[in-house]
Amino acid sequence: MDVQATTPLDPRVLDSMLPYLTAYYGNPHSRTHAYGWESEAAMENARRQVADLIGADSREIIFTSGATESNNMAIKGVARFYKSRKKHIITTQTEHKCVLDSCRSLETEGFRVTYLPVKKNGLIDLKELEAAFQPDTSLVSVMTVNNEIGVKQPICDIGEICRARKVFFHTDAAQAIGKIPMDVNNMKIDLMSISGHKIYGPKGVGALYVRRRPRVRLEPLQSGGGQERGLRSGTVPTPLAVGLGAACEVAQQEMEYDHKRILQLAERLVTKIMSEVPDVVMNGDREHRYPGCINLSFAYVEGESLLMALKDVALSSGSACTSASLEPSYVLRAIGTDEDLAHSSIRFGIGRFTTEEEVDYTVQKCIQHVKRLREMSPLWEMVQDGIDLKSIKWTQH
Amino acid sequence: IYFLLLFVFRTYAIRRIRDAFRENKNVADPAKIEELLNKAKANLEVIHRQVTIGQMYSTEKLVIESPGNT
Numbered sequence: 515m516d517v518q519a520t521t522p523l524d525p526r527v528l529d530s531m532l533p534y535l536t537a538y539y540g541n542p543h544s545r546t547h548a549y550g551w552e553s554e555a556a557m558e559n560a561r562r563q564v565a566d567l568i569g570a571d572s573r574e575i576i577f578t579s580g581a582t583e584s585n586n587m588a589i590k591g592v593a594r595f596y597k598s599r600k601k602h603i604i605t606t607q608t609e610h611k612c613v614l615d616s617c618r619s620l621e622t623e624g625f626r627v628t629y630l631p632v633k634k635n636g637l638i639d640l641k642e643l644e645a646a647f648q649p650d651t652s653l654v655s656v657m658t659v660n661n662e663i664g665v666k667q668p669i670c671d672i673g674e675i676c677r678a679r680k681v682f683f684h685t686d687a688a689q690a691i692g693k694i695p696m697d698v699n700n701m702k703i704d705l706m707s708i709s710g711h712k713i714y715g716p717k718g719v720g721a722l723y724v725r726r727r728p729r730v731r732l733e734p735l736q737s738g739g740g741q742e743r744g745l746r747s748g749t750v751p752t753p754l755a756v757g758l759g760a761a762c763e764v765a766q767q768e769m770e771y772d773h774k775r776i777l778q779l780a781e782r783l784v785t786k787i788m789s790e791v792p793d794v795v796m797n798g799d800r801e802h803r804y805p806g807c808i809n810l811s812f813a814y815v816e817g818e819s820l821l822m823a824l825k826d827v828a829l830s831s832g833s834a835c836t837s838a839s840l841e842p843s844y845v846l847r848a849i850g851t852d853e854d855l856a857h858s859s860i861r862f863g864i865g866r867f868t869t870e871e872e873v874d875y876t877v878q879k880c881i882q883h884v885k886r887l888r889e890m891s892p893l894w895e896m897v898q899d900g901i902d903l904k905s906i907k908w909t910q911h
Numbered sequence: 912i913y914f915l916l917l918f919v920f921r922t923y924a925i926r927r928i929r930d931a932f933r934e935n936k937n938v939a940d941p942a943k944i945e946e947l948l949n950k951a952k953a954n955l956e957v958i959h960r961q962v963t964i965g966q967m968y969s970t971e972k973l974v975i976e977s978p979g980n981t
C-alpha cells in the first residue's frame with residue numbers, strides 16, 4: 515500500500531519491453547543498420563505514446579533517467595539559460611526534495627528563490643503567487659499532485675497566471691500523470707516532469723516535456739553527443755523508453771476505470787478507519803486531491819510504532835526520499851500540522867492493482883493496533899480523563 | 912493458469928476482464944466486435960507469456976493470500 519514510493523511493472527509494460535532487452539538490442543542512435551533503425555522506431559513510438567498522454571507533440575518529449583533528472587534539467591536549465599536577464603524563481607514549500615534542492619543550489623549561484631507557503635489544506639494561495647512575481651522572474655515550479663498528502667494544486671489557474679505574465683510554468687507531474695487527465699495546452703504548462711516507475715512503468719526512466727511554441731530554452735545539464743535535441747546527451751535506453759511509452763498508453767486507456775475504483779477503495783478505507791477510531795486527521799484538502807494518496811494522522815500514537823506493528827503491510831510515513839532522517843516530513847510542517855501529529859502520520863497508497871481484501875486487511879490491522887497503542891499511551895489516558903494536553907507543563911527530571 | 916500469476920496481477924486480470932466484458936456486452940457493430948476480440952486475443956497472449964515469466968521468478972505468498980492469517 516505504498517504506491518507513491520513506487521509501483522509494480524504492469525505485465526503489459528513488461529511484455530512490451532522484453533523484446534528490447536533480448537533480441538532487439540540495437541542502439542537507437544545507430545544510423546547505419548537495421549538494429550539501430552528498429553530500435554529508433556521503437557523509441558519514437560514510445561515518445562509518441564508519452565506525448566499522447568499529455569496532449570503534446572512527440573518532438574516536445576525528452577527521455578531522461580527519471581523525474582529527479584527532469585526536475586533538475588527544467589529548473590537549473592531554464593534558470594541558467596536566462597540568467598543574464600532573469601534571476602528569480604518561484605516554487606512552493608511542499609515540492610519534492612529534488613526541486614527544493616535544485617533551487618537551493620541555484621541560490622548559491624546567485625539566483626533568488628521565493629518558496630511560497632501553503633494553506634492548511636496544502637494548496638497554495640493564488641493571490642500570494644501573484645504577489646510573488648517580480649520583473650525578473652523566469653520560472654514558476656509547482657507540483658501537480660503532492661506525493662505525501664495527495665493534494666492537487668490548481669494547475670489551470672497557475673498556468674493562466676504564468677502565461678499572462680510570460681513566465682515559464684514547470685510542474686512535477688510524476689504522481690499525476692496517467693492518473694488524472696493532463697493536457698499541457700489547456701493547463702498552459704511549459705515544462706513537465708514525468709516518472710516511469712510511478713505509473714507502473716520501469717525504474718530508471720522518465721521524461722521531460724519542453725514546450726516548442728512558445729519555445730522554452732534550456733541549458734543542458736548533460737553534455738555529449740547531442741541526443742534528444744541537444745538537451746540531454748546519452749544513449750536513450752530503448753527498453754526503458756519503450757516501457758515508459760507502454761505504461762503511458764496503458765494508463766491512458768485505463769485512467770477512467772482505475773480512477774473510479776481507486777476512489778471507491780479510498781472512500782472505503784477512510785470511512786472505515788474514521789468511523790472506528792476517533793481523533794484521526796486527514797492531512798490535506800478533502801476535495802482537491804488525488805484519491806489514491808491518503809495521509810492520516812493518528813493522535814496519541816507514534817507513527818513509527820504503528821508502521822512496525824503493521825509489518826506485513828507496506829506503508830510509509832512521509833516520503834521514501836526523506837525516510838532516512840528522523841525529522842517529521844517538511845510537507846506536514848508546511849501545512850501547519852502540530853509536531854506531535856506530524857510524527858503520527860501514515861501514508862496509505864492505493865493503486866491500479868490494490869484489492870478490496872488488501873484494503874480491508876490494512877484497515878482492520880490499523881484499527882486494531884491504533885487501539886492497542888493508545889491503551890499503552892499515557893497521553894491517551896490523560897485525554898480520556900479530560901486533561902487538555904496543551905496546558906501541561908512538562909518538567910525536566 | 913491464472914493461479915500462477917502474481918497475486919495482484921491475477922486479481923487485476925480477473926476483475927478487469929470481467930468488467931470489460933460487462934461494459935462491452937451491448938456492442939452490436941460487427942467491425943467493433945472484431946476489433947475488441949482481436950485486442951482481447953492479443954491480451955491473452957500477453958497473459959500467457961507473463962505467466963511463464965512469473966513462474967520463473969516467483970516470490971513468497973502475500974499475507975492476504977494465505978488463509979487463516981491473523
